[in-house]
Amino acid sequence: MPLAIFALTIAAYAIGTTEFVIVGLLPTVATDLDITLPLAGLIVSVYALGVTFGAPVLTALTGRIERKPLLLGLMGLFITGNTAAAVSPSYEMLLVARVLAAFAHGVFFSVGSTIAADLVAEDRRASAIAMMFMGLTVAIVTGVPIGTHIGQIFGWRTTFWAVAGLGVIAFAGMAALLPKTLPRAVPAGLLDQLRVLSSGRLLIVFAMTALGYGGTFVAFTYLAPILQQITGFSAESVSLILVLYGLAIAVGNVAGGRIANTNPVKALAGLFLLQAMVLLVFSFTAAAPMPALVTLAALGFLSFANVPGLQLYVVELAKEHRPGAVDVASALNIAAFNLGIALGAWLGGRVVESGLGLGTTPWVGAILVSLALLLTLWSGALDRRANGALQAA
DSSP: OOHHHHHHHHHHHHHHHHHHHHHHHHHHHHHHHTOOHHHHHHHHHHHHHHHHHHHHHHHHHTTTSOHHHHHHHHHHHHHHHHHHHHHOSSHHHHHHHHHHHHHHHHHHHHHHHHHHHHTSOGGGHHHHHHHHHHHHHHIIIIIHHHHHHHHHHHOHHHHHHHHHHHHHHHHHHHHHHSOSOOOOOOOOOHHHHHHHHTOHHHHHHHHHHHHHHHHHHHHHTTHHHIIIIIIOOOHHHHHHHHHHHHHHHHHHHHHHHHHHSSOHHHHHHHHHHHHHHHHHHHHHHTTSHHHHHHHHHHHHHHHHHHHHHHHHHHHHHHHHHOGGGHHHHHHHHHHHHHHHHHHHHHHHHHHHHTTSOGGGHHHHHHHHHHHHHHHHHHHHHHHHHHHHHHHHO
């Protein structure tokens, strides 16, 4: 792999860390800024919404900018956002800082994946993209627990300073290693994206993505306070538990891809069913340390196992219903993942604020995943009906 790919991987690692590390730091941030846990949870929602709505708009607006200056500008915005988060004097300023970092996130992955593919031979494009996205996976396994541990010892602001430092390293690596001139694809405009959103079949899958992926975040957003206040773990133990959760995510992501290779709809139906059941079980096991850890490992495995199948299914349906906008459909599904994070984190906050308590967030998440399961079964029935009509014709 060209060294430039590794510079992109470092950037992906930094971005993945800043997106998810806030989950482990919510109690610390809430205490320091003197806000409630539901308000702190909105920090997760605002970031995800920044990715959801900022990515398609900014990708369309920056389509004519040369690729290398664009990536360096995005990483500069990322560094600015995380530095602003580190020095934020108030909750409101922290939200603004998170939105700035989120804008960089969405466009970076959209542009970075195409650059990674262009840096290698045609038969190695998938491997190059996988290498870049490995930074995101490794961030969940190592960056999030390490960042949580740093924040608990030295304060949450130190974590954001460290992430900004990773951004500086990624900026220097891309500046030194990326070629000055990179091919630029024809940009997908907002009208192209709207045409994809006019497809009812694709909208069903986008809803499956948002509900199925977002259901986990109803509880995951508040995982640190759940483990401390309900299970009884110390704050220091949470960072180690996040390592276990991250490893389960990595395994689940790989296994989910293999399971969904031949029949994504069937695989998604099974995964969503198991995911809803595990979330429901977590409502009861959260009170005991060992059962909680076993359940969390299963939840980590299932929460990302649906990602490959959802992406594959969107691509398959886009080829059939919107063949001229497959890339746009894929990008919008990424937006749907982040919309799900925002929805899950917001709903979890409302549950906690309502007085139902932290312990009810897992089964509320199970309801969202169950809705995704129903949509999956409906979409599969529509596929079978369409195939039957084709065979009859």
